[in-house]
Amino acid sequence: MTDAVKRGTTRSKAKLSSQDNAQETLQDVFVAGGGYVGLCVAVSIKSAAPGMKVIVVDAAPEAAIENDTRASAIAAAATRMLDRLGVWTEIVGDAQPINEMIVTDSRLNDVVRPVFLTFGGEGAEVGSHSEENGVKRSDTPFAHMVPNRSLVKALRTKAKELGVELVNGDSVDSFETLSSHAQISCSSGTEYKARLLVAADGVRSKLRDLAGIRTVHWPYDQMGIVVTVAHERDH
Numbered sequence: 001m002t003d004a005v006k007r008g009t010t011r012s013k014a015k016l017s018s019q020d021n022a023q024e025t026l027q028d029v030f031v032a033g034g035g036y037v038g039l040c041v042a043v044s045i046k047s048a049a050p051g052m053k054v055i056v057v058d059a060a061p062e063a064a065i066e067n068d069t070r071a072s073a074i075a076a077a078a079t080r081m082l083d084r085l086g087v088w089t090e091i092v093g094d095a096q097p098i099n100e101m102i103v104t105d106s107r108l109n110d111v112v113r114p115v116f117l118t119f120g121g122e123g124a125e126v127g128s129h130s131e132e133n134g135v136k137r138s139d140t141p142f143a144h145m146v147p148n149r150s151l152v153k154a155l156r157t158k159a160k161e162l163g164v165e166l167v168n169g170d171s172v173d174s175f176e177t178l179s180s181h182a183q184i185s186c187s188s189g190t191e192y193k194a195r196l197l198v199a200a201d202g203v204r205s206k207l208r209d210l211a212g213i214r215t216v217h218w219p220y221d222q223m224g225i226v227v228t229v230a231h232e233r234d235h
Helices: 003-020 036-048 077-083 090-094 127-133 148-162 208-209
Strands: 022-033 054-058 071-075 096-098 100-103 115-120 142-146 166-167 170-177 184-185 192-200
Touching: 022 036, 036 054, 036 077, 036 148, 054 192, 071 077, 071 148, 077 090, 077 100, 090 142, 090 148, 115 208, 142 148, 170 208, 192 208
Parallel strands: 022 054, 022 192, 054 166
Antiparallel strands: 071 142, 096 142, 100 115, 170 184, 184 192
């Protein structure tokens, strides 16, 4: 084989490889970030418009979901949203109601601890969950503490049922806004086209920075300690 043929063959293979990494199908919605925020967006859109093509791309591998030990406080309004999306019944078994929260600031040896902020009261009734379990409006907590993995797993299951495409282990490197769509380049080399690009990639969003959206932040010069406590008896 001559050098010219070899070079031609190499260029052809490179071209085919590039084409293999390109997603020519135009997505209606591309969600960058597969946490509960990105998944809620995807499930909400797909539920409202089943015919739309929705894809969620997340940097973390799918196995990382089981290793997530974090938990989130879900307010009553968010609980109602999850109920409307059809996932709350899958989550509630792992959720712990929050009936009251008191914020104070003092030293350990202070006789009196002033209360600066309180959260409590009754949340609005949570549709199907309240009806199925006979929970009255007055018994509904204003928030729930929910393990992140339970939240994400329930939303992923719902997303798959609705036909949302889920991609793990990849992230957006850059994007270009064109007249009819966004051209999205991922770290794997795969490229996508989408009519709408949603940045749900966390508090330090790379897409927000790429879009030139400025943020204002400052240090509080404070530290917090967060722990998970195992106890012998229920609250």
